[in-house]
Amino acid sequence: MKCPYFEEEIVRFCEAYPIRKEIPYDSNISNSLCLDGNYTKCSEFQKVARRASDSKKCPFLKEVVMRYCSAYPVKKGIPFDISDNDYLCKGDNFVKCDEYQKKFKEGEGKMEKLHGDAKYFQPNFWKVCRPRLCPNCPYEGMCVAASKMARDVEFIDGFMLINGFYYYDKHLWFDLGRDDTLRMGLDDFGKKILGEITGIELPEKSKSVDAGEVLLRIICGDRDLKLRSPIAGEVKRTNSKLEKDISLINEDPYEQWMIRFAPADLEENLKGFYYGEEAQKWLERDVDRLRYRVESEVGVTVADGGAFVQTVDKIDESEWENLVKEFLPV
Amino acid sequence: MLEYSQDKIEETFFCTAKIMDSIEVPKTALNAERKQYLSTSILKAVIRHTPDDTEKIVGITSVDLFVPVLTFIFGQAQLDGKAAVVSIHRLDQKFYGLPEDVDLLGLRLGKEIVHELGHTYGLVHCVDGNCVMHFSNSIMQVDIKEDKFCETCTREITEKL
Numbered sequence: 026m027k028c029p030y031f032e033e034e035i036v037r038f039c040e041a042y043p044i045r046k047e048i049p050y051d052s053n054i055s056n057s058l059c060l061d062g063n064y065t066k067c068s069e070f071q072k073v074a075r076r077a078s079d080s081k082k083c084p085f086l087k088e089v090v091m092r093y094c095s096a097y098p099v100k101k102g103i104p105f106d107i108s109d110n111d112y113l114c115k116g117d118n119f120v121k122c123d124e125y126q127k128k129f130k131e132g133e134g135k136m137e138k139l140h141g142d143a144k145y146f147q148p149n150f151w152k153v154c155r156p157r158l159c160p161n162c163p164y165e166g167m168c169v170a171a172s173k174m175a176r177d178v179e180f181i182d183g184f185m186l187i188n189g190f191y192y193y194d195k196h197l198w199f200d201l202g203r204d205d206t207l208r209m210g211l212d213d214f215g216k217k218i219l220g221e222i223t224g225i226e227l228p229e230k231s232k233s234v235d236a237g238e239v240l241l242r243i244i245c246g247d248r249d250l251k252l253r254s255p256i257a258g259e260v261k262r263t264n265s266k267l268e269k270d271i272s273l274i275n276e277d278p279y280e281q282w283m284i285r286f287a288p289a290d291l292e293e294n295l296k297g298f299y300y301g302e303e304a305q306k307w308l309e310r311d312v313d314r315l316r317y318r319v320e321s322e323v324g325v326t327v328a329d330g331g332a333f334v335q336t337v338d339k340i341d342e343s344e345w346e347n348l349v350k351e352f353l354p355v
Numbered sequence: 356m357l358e359y360s361q362d363k364i365e366e367t368f369f370c371t372a373k374i375m376d377s378i379e380v381p382k383t384a385l386n387a388e389r390k391q392y393l394s395t396s397i398l399k400a401v402i403r404h405t406p407d408d409t410e411k412i413v414g415i416t417s418v419d420l421f422v423p424v425l426t427f428i429f430g431q432a433q434l435d436g437k438a439a440v441v442s443i444h445r446l447d448q449k450f451y452g453l454p455e456d457v458d459l460l461g462l463r464l465g466k467e468i469v470h471e472l473g474h475t476y477g478l479v480h481c482v483d484g485n486c487v488m489h490f491s492n493s494i495m496q497v498d499i500k501e502d503k504f505c506e507t508c509t510r511e512i513t514e515k516l
């Protein structure tokens with residue numbers, strides 16, 4: 026792994042100027058004399074140049090790649106060829122670096138505010154992220170939360186919760202629309218129990234469903250399950266985006282709803298859901314329930330530590346079925 | 356370090372703690388893919404080696420433990436039972452690429468042992484973040500909590516002792 030503070034940057038400077046003068050690399054530069062063909066009017070150019078080039082760009086504008094340490098209080102260059110294997114900026118050595126450690130501590134402070142696990146939240150973590158790796162990512166969706174700060178996100182033991190949504194006991198979320206319809210989706214906990222979702226079969230539009238009736242089918246590789254509707258009502262719409270690209274749900278289960286309901290008895294439904302602080306307490310309880318397991322030979326045991334596994338396909342079939350039965354509306 | 360744990364147990368539970376001979380980690384406990392050991396298998400081995408006159412027993416191991424649904428665990432206990440197991444694997448600073456710290460390791464081990472033994476006395480997780488019975492899923496949380504029971508848990512444990 027490379028140090029998260031090891032940065033590369035293109036630096037522009039003017040070669041005509043007697044001392045090296047850096048030119049900020051930002052969008053405004055296109056209006057500057059250096060790039061818009063007007064460099065012949067520049068006094069520095071006139072001092073050294075005889076004639077202009079064909080390009081709009083000043084021949085004295087140089088661009089170089091610079092490597093530097095962004096953890097260091099002042100910008101500190103890093104040589105290109107590091108032959109010394111103990112050099113702190115090389116490979117894994119950075120963990121021994123004081124500047125890195127200092128920044129890491131800062132990151133931990135920030136993380137505590139997000140109620141996350143500091144060891145997953147290394148500084149600048151989003152910079153190394155490639156999209157759609159979330160199901161395998163050790164940052165456990167922290168990044169999704171951080172990049173969408175506009176949402177009011179809560180983290181309960183590594184599981185994401187959106188404040189402002191209603192939650193059904195068996196890990197479905199409901200978002201109340203202004204037209205009194207309810208959008209329904211799977212919450213982060215429910216999604217993590219299932220693992221990677223590879224397919225979905227949604228009900229027909231305008232179908233009426235009763236509470237407890239089979240609503241939709243979810244496929245996870247060679248496992249599949251039918252979810253039952255927690256409420257009675259009419260299926261107003263289904264999310265067609267999901268049927269086209271199911272991977273969207275793996276990335277962010279709160280962004281991707283499944284069904285929009287016109288509920289038969291909205292008030293009654295909302296009463297049965299968890300909301301706000303109550304939802305947080307409910308999720309805390311359910312996460313804790315993950316640790317308590319009944320094993321016939323040794324009775325009830327409690328396991329301490331760790332987070333829920335990222336790849337449930339490593340859990341054997343019977344364990345997975347138990348989880349699904351316990352936590353999802355099957 | 357075992358002596359430190361012994362003292363910790365004796366002063367917390369007002370009892371006599373004995374250090375026993377070590378036992379082998381069952382080979383079947385190893386999960387080759389995860390490169391971790393199934394905690395429940397080790398717990399069973401500990402139970403098998405428990406002398407009859409023992410009230411509680413805790414196995415201490417250096418291997419990395421897991422249960423299927425969790426990425427790793429610090430320990431596991433029979434709720435309201437006899438036995439528990441604790442791993443020092445992730446209590447050790449070296450695991451996090453940091454210099455060894457024997458005192459810190461001892462302190463962390465003490466907390467985890469008291470926590471697991473608490474479970475064997477029937478105590479469940481406590482909401483008080485400073486209480487030793489508070490759940491910790493990362494080493495940071497282990498470090499935050501104290502090595503003592505909170506008032507509520509003290510009352511509960513005193514009834515059971």
Ligand SMILES: [Zn+2]
Pocket residue numbers: 327328329470474480488490
């Ligand atoms: Zn516990």
Ligand SMILES: [Zn+2]
Pocket residue numbers: 481482483486487488489504505506507508509
């Ligand atoms: Zn307590």
